Amino acid sequence: MKRAYNFNAGPAALPEWVLQEAKEHWLNFNDTGMSLMELSHRSKDYEAVHNEAKELLTSLLSIPDNYDILFLQGGASLQFTMVPMNLLPKNKTAYYALTGVWSEKAIKEAAKLGNTAISVSSKEDNYTYIPNPEQIELPKDAAYLHITSNNTIYGTQWSNYPTNLSVPLIADMSSDILSTPIDVSQFGIIYAGAQKNLGPSGVTVVIIRKDLIKEDNTLPTMLSYHTHAKNNSLFNTPPTLGIYLLSLVLKWVKQQGGIEGIANINKEKAQQLYNVMDQSNGFYRGHAEEKSRSKMNVTFTLPSEKLTKAFLQEAKEAGFVGLNGHRSVGGCRASIYNAVPLEHVVELAKFMKDFQNNHL
Numbered sequence: 001m002k003r004a005y006n007f008n009a010g011p012a013a014l015p016e017w018v019l020q021e022a023k024e025h026w027l028n029f030n031d032t033g034m035s036l037m038e039l040s041h042r043s044k045d046y047e048a049v050h051n052e053a054k055e056l057l058t059s060l061l062s063i064p065d066n067y068d069i070l071f072l073q074g075g076a077s078l079q080f081t082m083v084p085m086n087l088l089p090k091n092k093t094a095y096y097a098l099t100g101v102w103s104e105k106a107i108k109e110a111a112k113l114g115n116t117a118i119s120v121s122s123k124e125d126n127y128t129y130i131p132n133p134e135q136i137e138l139p140k141d142a143a144y145l146h147i148t149s150n151n152t153i154y155g156t157q158w159s160n161y162p163t164n165l166s167v168p169l170i171a172d173m174s175s176d177i178l179s180t181p182i183d184v185s186q187f188g189i190i191y192a193g194a195q196k197n198l199g200p201s202g203v204t205v206v207i208i209r210k211d212l213i214k215e216d217n218t219l220p221t222m223l224s225y226h227t228h229a230k231n232n233s234l235f236n237t238p239p240t241l242g243i244y245l246l247s248l249v250l251k252w253v254k255q256q257g258g259i260e261g262i263a264n265i266n267k268e269k270a271q272q273l274y275n276v277m278d279q280s281n282g283f284y285r286g287h288a289e290e291k292s293r294s295k296m297n298v299t300f301t302l303p304s305e306k307l308t309k310a311f312l313q314e315a316k317e318a319g320f321v322g323l324n325g326h327r328s329v330g331g332c333r334a335s336i337y338n339a340v341p342l343e344h345v346v347e348l349a350k351f352m353k354d355f356q357n358n359h360l
Ligand SMILES: *Cc1c(COP(=O)(O)O)cnc(C)c1O
Pocket: 010, 074, 075, 076, 077, 078, 102, 148, 150, 151, 152, 172, 173, 174, 175, 193, 194
């Protein structure tokens, strides 16, 4: 069987090794005579998987001791609610950097719970760039600053983060976590839905500085970070299968030389596509400004709507999956997350060059 050229935005490609490994143990996990899905979440066998996923993530990201890792449900979207619910007191204001649809959605939820304000925004320019982090200044009443590290829909990505903030930096890293080295200690909370770079949908990873976890009995139990931190994310039944697959993805990342190894391949992958665009004499026009280009989602349009349509149609016929731009912006988007092999990106780059040559 030939694996599809999968450029889906999410859920997205998983490493073939992960799928093979899961298949290998599908019917009989660890000689239990049961699949992983059939194990009790209180069993030793499951607990080992759960804790190994945490250990692997800790070592890959060099997560300091004063952070906790939580495995939650509800997607990144539920974090839009949990962050302000847990971190925004009545007398303070939550600041958001507006860099795309996901940041809009995040601030919308926070506004239902407390005071919010926009710190910087590229909305006026159709989210074509990431504002300069040096320009961010927060007033005294700030509770935290929330950013979206990679804007999945527009194809822009922060290359450096605000520093010297007096409040916690909260980052939605759903579409670029583990793609490049980061300094976790710069952040108060990092969260990510798993279905782009970490595994299947259904698990959300939250990396949270321990001093931000506070017991508050007025919060709904399931929406309090304290509940999950106190119980090692086993307060209720966690998404065990998703966490198992996450642990395999983390093992795979380790095999690739860790995040440094992955980052090198990601750089090469992104370069393949941006080179074709830059050498196309404007045939492929990127949505993102050059300095804000994402290494995870490459967004572009062709000279006319008709050509864009023809490109997507021919690409589909040639076996490329998921190249349609998000319904809110149109055009084309190639999502080249960690698990998308370099060879598949090379094939796409070739296809783009050929398409241009055939349509000049
Ligand atoms: C996909 C995505 C989301 C939404 O994630 P869900 O897990 O579907 O809630 C949020 N933020 C960003 C940056 C995303 O890419």
